[in-house]
Amino acid sequence: MTENHQGNVPSRQRKRFPGISSRAYEHPADRSALVALRKLTGFDTAFKALSGLLPERSLRLLFLSDSVRVSDAQFGQLNDMLRDACYILDLEKVPSMYVTQDPKPNAMCIGMDEPIIVVTTGLVELLDEEEMRAVIGHEVGHALSGHSVYRTILLFLTNLALKIAWVPLGTVAITAIVTALREWFRKSELSADRAGLLVGQDVQASMRGLMKIAGGNHLHEMNVDAFLAQADEYEKAGDLRDSVLKILNVLPRSHPFTTVRAAELKKWSESRDHQRIMDGHYPRRSEDKDTSVTDAFRESAGHYAETVRTSKDPLIKLVGDIAGGAGDLAGDLGGRLRNRFGGQGSGPSSKETDGEPGSGAADGKAADGRTGDGQSEG
Secondary structure: OEEEEOOOOOOOOOOOOEEEHHHHOOEEEEEEEHHHHHHHHHHHHHHHHHOOOOOHHHHHHHHHHHHHHOOOOOOOOHHHHHHHHHHHOOOEEEEEOOOOOOOOOOEEEEEEOOOEEEEHHHHHHHHHHHHHHHHHHHHHHHHHHHHHHHHHHHHHHHHHHHHOOOHHHHHHHHHHHHHHHHHHHHHHHHHHHHHHHHHHHHHOHHHHHHHHHOOOHHHHHHOOHHHHHHHHHHHHOOOHHHHHHHHHHOOOOOOOHHHHHHHHHHHHOOHHHHHHOOOOOEEEHHHHHHHHHHHHHHHHHHHHHHHHHHHHHHHHHHHHHHHHHHHHHHHHHHHHHHHHHHHHHHHOOOHOOOOOOOOHHHHHHHHHHHHHHHHHHH
């Protein structure tokens, strides 16, 4: 079912990333969740045990019996791309890959014990070689990050929610879990897009692939710059009502909107983080056990703070303004209270003016330091 990639080389010269950790390309929100899960002793074992009812064997047999397994004998070019992707990201075992008949362009990485990659005929017929290489790299990125386990559970729970929709209380609990998993999975898609770029090493091919998924095989009618302009317009367009509608529109989706994905990937491709990886400076899997949960959450918090600061979305800007206003108000009130009570506590005695403990001079130093406090809080 699996193959070892040793001895396989990419069909054209690309940089390889020996021992690369998925932390190198994971989106900050995705990364913080995954690091926290991995640091919980026995979490994966317990999770798989609780998920023992998942029909994984049935799923594998279904694809084996009703889809085409990619190999040297079948879809040989896709098989070469798959081995190339595993070689570049240094994934030791090549996952099984299947092509399934479905006119809708789609791909997924699922499986509890070993990941399997599934691509639809609609996707194979839509994309050219370099675009498809980025998609396969995207799915191999999911496999390297360990996303297939949670993706399988998301699929199972989504189907279960549909089957028991007539049970009011049961469906509420499952829907809550599905909603949370979908929010995580949308973030994981941004991570996998980055992995696809590391494999394909052709940002234009990645952009073209996303455009085709959005608009079909009419590349001569589309333009990358105009497509990216749509993402900018989407982010800043409208009023607060539009911001709420954006949230409602994305909630039932497993993937972010294609224009948003394209804009995120373009921005990352031009970042210093991406350039460092291409220069060979990236975290290794051997260091994963030493990963700090605190650092991951701090990085994620920093990312969200930067997103709020730079976002053009009316709702996010409002939230940022309210948070900033609340901070300014708290700082102003704190300063007034320190001035008032500090002043009342100081007296005319010589001991107090000499700055002995508890004196007004000591309070005066605290008052003088308000600017510094305000800066550190900011």
